[in-house]
Amino acid sequence: MPVHDNLSAPEVIANPYPYFHQLREEDPVHWNEWWGGWVLTRHDDVQASFQDRRLSADRMSPFLKGLAKEASGDLHPSFRLFAKWMVFTDPPVHTRLRMLVNKAFTPRRVEGLRTRIQAVVDEMLDRLMPAGRMELIHDFAYLLPVTVIAELLGVPATDHENIKNWSDEITLFIFGAIGVPDRRQRAQRAMSELAGYLQAIITERRDAPQDDLISALIAAQEQDDALSDEEIVATCSLVLFGGHETTTNLISSSTHALLRNPAQMEKLRNDPTLIGTAVEEFLRYDGPSKAMVRIGGEDFELRGKPIKKGQRLLLLQSAANHDPERFDNPDDLDVTRAPNPHVAFGYGIHFCLGAPLARIETAVTINTLLRRLPNLRLDVDPGQLEWQPQIVSRALKALPVAF
Numbered sequence: 183m184p185v186h187d188n189l190s191a192p193e194v195i196a197n198p199y200p201y202f203h204q205l206r207e208e209d210p211v212h213w214n215e216w217w218g219g220w221v222l223t224r225h226d227d228v229q230a231s232f233q234d235r236r237l238s239a240d241r242m243s244p245f246l247k248g249l250a251k252e253a254s255g256d257l258h259p260s261f262r263l264f265a266k267w268m269v270f271t272d273p274p275v276h277t278r279l280r281m282l283v284n285k286a287f288t289p290r291r292v293e294g295l296r297t298r299i300q301a302v303v304d305e306m307l308d309r310l311m312p313a314g315r316m317e318l319i320h321d322f323a324y325l326l327p328v329t330v331i332a333e334l335l336g337v338p339a340t341d342h343e344n345i346k347n348w349s350d351e352i353t354l355f356i357f358g359a360i361g362v363p364d365r366r367q368r369a370q371r372a373m374s375e376l377a378g379y380l381q382a383i384i385t386e387r388r389d390a391p392q393d394d395l396i397s398a399l400i401a402a403q404e405q406d407d408a409l410s411d412e413e414i415v416a417t418c419s420l421v422l423f424g425g426h427e428t429t430t431n432l433i434s435s436s437t438h439a440l441l442r443n444p445a446q447m448e449k450l451r452n453d454p455t456l457i458g459t460a461v462e463e464f465l466r467y468d469g470p471s472k473a474m475v476r477i478g479g480e481d482f483e484l485r486g487k488p489i490k491k492g493q494r495l496l497l498l499q500s501a502a503n504h505d506p507e508r509f510d511n512p513d514d515l516d517v518t519r520a521p522n523p524h525v526a527f528g529y530g531i532h533f534c535l536g537a538p539l540a541r542i543e544t545a546v547t548i549n550t551l552l553r554r555l556p557n558l559r560l561d562v563d564p565g566q567l568e569w570q571p572q573i574v575s576r577a578l579k580a581l582p583v584a585f
Contacts, residue, residue, distance in 0.1 A: 336394025
């Protein structure tokens with residue numbers, strides 16, 4: 183069967199794994215004409231590429247240079263903030279930002295949220311349970327992460343809906359939404375509004391610090407170095423976006439995985455102590471990050487293929503996480519799987535800063551759903567479920583459940 187190039191084909195969006203298996207077996211370093219770059223599918227190649235200094239995470243600078251030559255150059259100002267997101271920077275800029283942010287985003291601060299996360303989950307279920315059904319994403323999965331991450335930053339609860347709306351618009355650009363011609367303009371407007379909103383809070387916190395992440399970022403210093411207001415705005419917008427968008431998708435895809443695998447759901451329900459390995463398996467099996475993009479920083483060869491400076495590479499985490507060379511029965515869900523060397527959070531210096539928080543939120547949520555909703559079931563024909571048409575993200579549009 184010939185390898186086709188359309189990463190947005192309906193069958194690839196709905197279930198990408200057969201296509202990824204074919205790519206990995208027949209052409210693991212594949213030039214995708216439709217996307218305009220190389221696609222990597224083997225675990226060893228993807229993991230190594232995350233650490234390869236010949237590759238750059240900075241895909242925003244080339245974009246901005248191209249944008250400056252277009253008539254639509256008015257997009258420039260707000261997109262400069264995207265370029266300051268840590269995920270789009272290389273050392274030494276990335277090293278400096280990560281070191282300063284690590285001082286504020288500590289494991290102790292994240293672990294301290296566990297009790298609050300449990301309370302929020304229980305409050306939402308108390309409200310939803312009398313109805314006997316819900317659309318899990320809209321009614322539940324997006325509300326938890328946005329509530330928690332906003333409280334972590336120190337954003338007023340009354341503004342959570344605005345944050346969700348801004349994030350949805352930014353998603354269209356960052357995750358490469360297909361079929362949305364004005365996605366750049368919409369993301370630009372959202373980022374501009376979000377930046378103004380965050381700047382006002384930063385100004386307040388400089389005068390009156392509180393016990394929140396924004397105040398901690400202001401206070402963070404390393405050898406007389408500190409984050410500028412623009413860097414704090416960029417970091418906070420990244421935390422708000424990454425801290426709830428991907429976790430929403432992880433909660434919904436984890437629930438979906440269990441509903442598709444009732445024996446595994448019962449195993450976890452009967453032994454909640456398995457939640458640690460279960461969350462890692464949810465991330466591997468059908469995690470929210472389908473791929474990450476890198477840019478060639480120089481000419482080199484990979485498996486005999488000529489990678490040129492400036493060319494794009496799509497590191498397909500979802501394909502790597504189903505590589506039979508690294509995982510036994512990779513297409514099976516196994517909540518006891520260990521070890522589990524998935525690359526769902528990336529690898530190396532760009533390993534996801536928010537991974538501990540995403541793990542806690544998902545663990546608390548899934549165990550609570552299984553404990554409090556013993557008859558949890560899909561409330562629609564499985565064939566009716568639809569996935570967002572995105573290249574780098576794996577996200578259900580809706581997940582109706584009954585209980």
